[in-house]
Amino acid sequence: MQRVAIFASLLAIAFLGLTRSPWVLAGAQEATPAAECSVSTEEENVAVARRFLEDAIGGHDASVLTEIMAPRVVYHAATGKDIDTVEEVIPLIAGTINSFPDVHYTIDLTITEGDLVAFTWHAEGTNTGDFQGRPPTGKHASWTGTNAFRLECGRIVEAWAEIDALGRMRQLGLLATPTP
Numbered sequence: 292m293q294r295v296a297i298f299a300s301l302l303a304i305a306f307l308g309l310t311r312s313p314w315v316l317a318g319a320q321e322a323t324p325a326a327e328c329s330v331s332t333e334e335e336n337v338a339v340a341r342r343f344l345e346d347a348i349g350g351h352d353a354s355v356l357t358e359i360m361a362p363r364v365v366y367h368a369a370t371g372k373d374i375d376t377v378e379e380v381i382p383l384i385a386g387t388i389n390s391f392p393d394v395h396y397t398i399d400l401t402i403t404e405g406d407l408v409a410f411t412w413h414a415e416g417t418n419t420g421d422f423q424g425r426p427p428t429g430k431h432a433s434w435t436g437t438n439a440f441r442l443e444c445g446r447i448v449e450a451w452a453e454i455d456a457l458g459r460m461r462q463l464g465l466l467a468t469p470t471p
Contacts, residue, residue, distance in 0.1 A: 328444030333403040339447065340408040340440045344396045351392065360447045367451045380450075386467040390427075391416030409439040418463050425465060432462035 331339075339359050347355040356377050366374040366383075371418035374380055387394065394416035402409045422428075436454035440447045460466040 297433045298468070320387070325416050328385050331406075331442060331445045331463060333405070333408075335445065336406065337401060337403055339442060340410070340438075341398065343438065343450070344398060344410065344412060344446065347384055348387060348394060349396045351388050351394075353381045356381055356384060360450075361443070363437045364447055364451045367449075369453045369456070386423075387421040390418055390422040391432075392419055393417050401419060406442050407439065408442065409437065411435070411437050422459075422465075428465070434459040434461050434462075 293451050342355055347353055347359070360377040360380065362377055363375065364377050364380065366380050368374070368383070374383065394414055396412050396414045398412045400409050400411040412434045413433060415431065417431045418428045420427055434455045435458075436452065439451040440450040440451075457466065461468055
């Protein structure tokens with residue numbers, strides 16, 4: 292039953308965002324201007340999307356994003372305004388890497404449908420670098436999240452990110468735990 296709920300949540304993030312949102316969608320021609328591109332298979336799309344978590348964040352190399360994302364990518368993050376270019380995504384991801392240099396992501400569930408790939412994952416790391424304007428706490432934290440990606444021409448042209456930021460902040464001692 293829990294697996295069905297997770298699947299439904301990921302589908303809602305991936306598909307409702309595409310069909311009911313005012314967000315501007317980046318297109319294939321923005322990913323590869325004036326070029327025809329072949330359709331990627333779902334397996335190829337998963338491989339590209341996995342690189343976001345495994346190579347860019349988990350591999351501590353935000354420059355990987357220039358290889359897997361279109362220059363004009365739309366990145367929807369729950370904690371801030373939408374980002375419109377890969378050059379704006381890089382410092383965001385680098386911030387996570389710098390805050391948690393030992394961060395490790397594990398993908399728990401992968402869902403694909405055509406040009407869409409969605410993951411649920413869990414991550415953990417020790418906060419030894421500045422985090423959202425705060426000094427390092429030295430505390431270890433674990434958190435969960437989901438990412439959904441839309442790919443065209445073998446590159447990510449749109450991405451959504453939802454994480455348990457509140458739980459992570461509490462574990463780091465940056466927020467009080469509510470009492471009943």
